[in-house]
Amino acid sequence: MTTPTIHDVAREAGVSIKTVSRVVNGETNVRSGTAQAVQAAIDKLDYHPNRAARTLRTGIHDTIGLVVDSLSDPFFAQMTEVVQAEAVRNGMDVVVASTGLDSRRARAQVDRLARQGVAGLIFAPVGDDAVLSRWLPRHVPLVLLDRPVTTAHHDIVRVDDAAGASAAVAHLVSHGHRRIAFVGDVRGLATIHDRLVAYCTALEAAGIEVDPYLVETASYDRTTSMPFTTAVLALEDPPTAVLAATPLAGEGVVAALTALGRRREVAVVVFGDFPLADLLDPPMTVVDQDPAGLAREAVRRLLEQVSGTSGARETVVLRTRLVARGSGEIPGPYAAEASR
Amino acid sequence: MTTPTIHDVAREAGVSIKTVSRVVNGETNVRSGTAQAVQAAIDKLDYHPNRAARTLRTGIHDTIGLVVDSLSDPFFAQMTEVVQAEAVRNGMDVVVASTGLDSRRARAQVDRLARQGVAGLIFAPVGDDAVLSRWLPRHVPLVLLDRPVTTAHHDIVRVDDAAGASAAVAHLVSHGHRRIAFVGDVRGLATIHDRLVAYCTALEAAGIEVDPYLVETASYDRTTSMPFTTAVLALEDPPTAVLAATPLAGEGVVAALTALGRRREVAVVVFGDFPLADLLDPPMTVVDQDPAGLAREAVRRLLEQVSGTSGARETVVLRTRLVARGSGEIPGPYAAEASR
DNA sequence: AAACCCGTTGACAACGTTGTCATGCGCTGC
DNA sequence: GCAGCGCATGACAACGTTGTCAACGGGTTT
Incomplete structure (x- = not known):
C-alpha cells in the first residue's frame, strides 16, 4: 500500500x-x-x-530553475520547451517562473528558487546591470539567458544582436532602401540597445546618415509602435522600410501599415521570428534568434557548471539568421542602383 | 558560509x-x-x-506538476503561465513537462512526476480513454485539463466544446452561409470530435444537410488542412465558409485561401484564439477558449484536492466566447435571407 | 601454517526537519 | 499548603537515504 x-x-x-x-x-x-x-x-x-531523502543526504538536486520574461512570449515558450526536453534527457526536471519584465519580481523568483534548492538556474536577466550583479546568487550555478549582464561574471548564452541588426539593415539597403526607420524599446533591455547601435553603425557603413526622426526608442508593443509608424510615414520624407526591434514592436508596424493599406509598399524586417509570420501578407522577413539553440547551450553550460566540469566562465554567442519571406524584399527607391 | x-x-x-x-x-x-x-x-x-528535510519528514510537497502537449502551443503556454502564477500565489512551484501528443511519452512524464513527489498533477490527457484510465495515478491528486477522460473519475476542467462549435456554425449561418466546411483532426482528441459532432448537429438544427465532402477529419496541421481547403474549394458546389477545429488546422485554411487570393471571399472561424489573429487580413474570428480561466480553475481544484477540502470529484466546464473580428463575418450567398 | 590482502557485506551515523512525549514552572482551587 | 492543571519548552526519535568504517571470508604469499 x-x-x-x-x-x-x-x-x-x-x-x-x-x-x-x-x-x-x-x-x-x-x-x-x-x-x-x-x-x-x-x-x-x-x-x-525517495528524492527528498536523497537530496537531504547528498545535497544534490535534480531540478533546474528557469526564470524568463513570460511564457506567453513565443520566444521564451519555445526556449522553455527545449530546456525542459534537454533537462529530462539528463534526468532533471524544470521548474519555471516568469518575471513579467519586472526586476523586483525577477529578483524574488530567482532568490526563491535559489534558496529552495535547485541544481542551477537559467535566468533571462531584467533590470539595471549594476543592481543585478549585486544580488545575483553566486553559490548556485547560474546561466544568463539571452541578455548579458556586463558587470557580472556568470555564464552567458545569447545571440549576436549587433550582427543580426546589421544584417537586417544591410538587407534592406541592398533592396534599395536608404530611409529606414527603427522601432523598439531601448529603455530596459541591453539587447535592444545593441540592436539600435548596430542599426546606426550599419547605416553609416552604407553611407547613410541616421535620421533621429526615424528612430523610436520607447515602443515596447503595438500601443506605441503603431502610432509611431503611422506618424513617421506621414513625414515629408518618409521611410521606405522599417526595422522592428522585436516581434511585439513589429505588430504595431504591421497594424499601422494595414490601417494605411500600405503593407505591400513599405519593407519590414522584424528582429525575432514569430508564429504565423509566414501567413501575414506579405509574409514577414525576420532575423531568427535560434531559440532552440540558445536553450540547448544554456542547459549544456549549466550542467557543466553543476558537474564541476566547467572551468572558467564562458560567454556563448550564437549567430542569427535572416529569413527572407517577402516583407523585407519589397524594393526601395534605390533598388536599381543597389542591385548593381 | x-x-x-x-x-x-x-x-x-x-x-x-x-x-x-x-x-x-x-x-x-x-x-x-x-x-x-x-x-x-x-x-x-x-x-x-530546508525543503528536502521538511518533505522527508512530513511527506508534504510544494510542487505542482503540469503536463501539456507542448509549450510552443500558445494555448498551453498561456495556461502554463497562469498555472505558475496561481501556484506561486499559493506558495507552490510548478514543474513542467510536455508530451508532444505522444501517449507513451505522456505516461512516462506523468508517472515520473507522480513518483518523484509532487503535491499534485495537472495533465492534458492524450491517448485512448480506456488505456488512460487504467494507468492514471490514483494516489496523487490529479486534475485533467482541457480534455475529459470519460472512463476515469478524476477532476476535469474543460470548455464547452460543443457549445463553442455550435455557436460558430450558428454565427456563419446567420451571415448567410449554408455550405460550411469543417477541418480538423478527429482521430486523436475527444474535444475535436465533440466539435465535429456539434458542427453536424448545429447544421441540422439550421435545416442544412451535412455534406461529407465538406468535412475533413484528418487534418492536424497545415500540411493536410491546406491541400484539403484548396481541393474543397475546387468542388462544383464549394463551401462559402470554413470552421477550423484548431488554430493549427486554421493555418492551412488561411494559407490555402491566401494562395488562391480568396481570403476576403471565404468566411473562416477558428476554434481557439491565437496570437496575431487580429493582424491577419481579414482579422480572424475565433472561438476563445479562455485558457486563463481553465488554468485558474485547474489550480483551484487541485489545491482543493491537496488540502482535502474537496469532496466528490468535479467537472468544471467553462464557456467559450465567440470573438468576431472579420473573417467570420464575410457574408455568404444567403446573407439577405439570414439577416431577416 | 601463519600472515596478509582484497573484495563483499553490513552496522551505524548523519543530513535537517517535525511529531511525540516528558519536564518544569507558575497558577488555581480546595 | 498541596494536589492539580495549563502552558511553555526541550530531549529524542523518526522520515529514507548514503558515507564511513569495520567485519568477514577466501585466496595468495611467505
Missing part, C-alpha cells in the same frame, strides 16, 4: 539496506548474484528511491 | 531547535518574547527551512 522504501527491498532480497543502495547507485563492488537478487526485489516492489 | 540550519538559529537565539521549529511553523504556544528572539535570529542568519 504505502510506497516501498529501501528497507522493504532489503528485506525482500535478504540483504542489508546498504547493499540495496549500492545496487541502486550502480556501484561495482557487489557480487553479480546479489545484485540480481536485489534488482529482482526492486522490480517486484516497484521501488523508486 | 554554509547555509544556516535550524540548529544555528537555535544556538543564536539560545533556545532548542524545537522552539525554532514552532516559530517557523507559526505555532501559537510560544511565549511572544521567545518568539521575537527566535525571529531576530532567523532574520540575522537569513535562515530558510
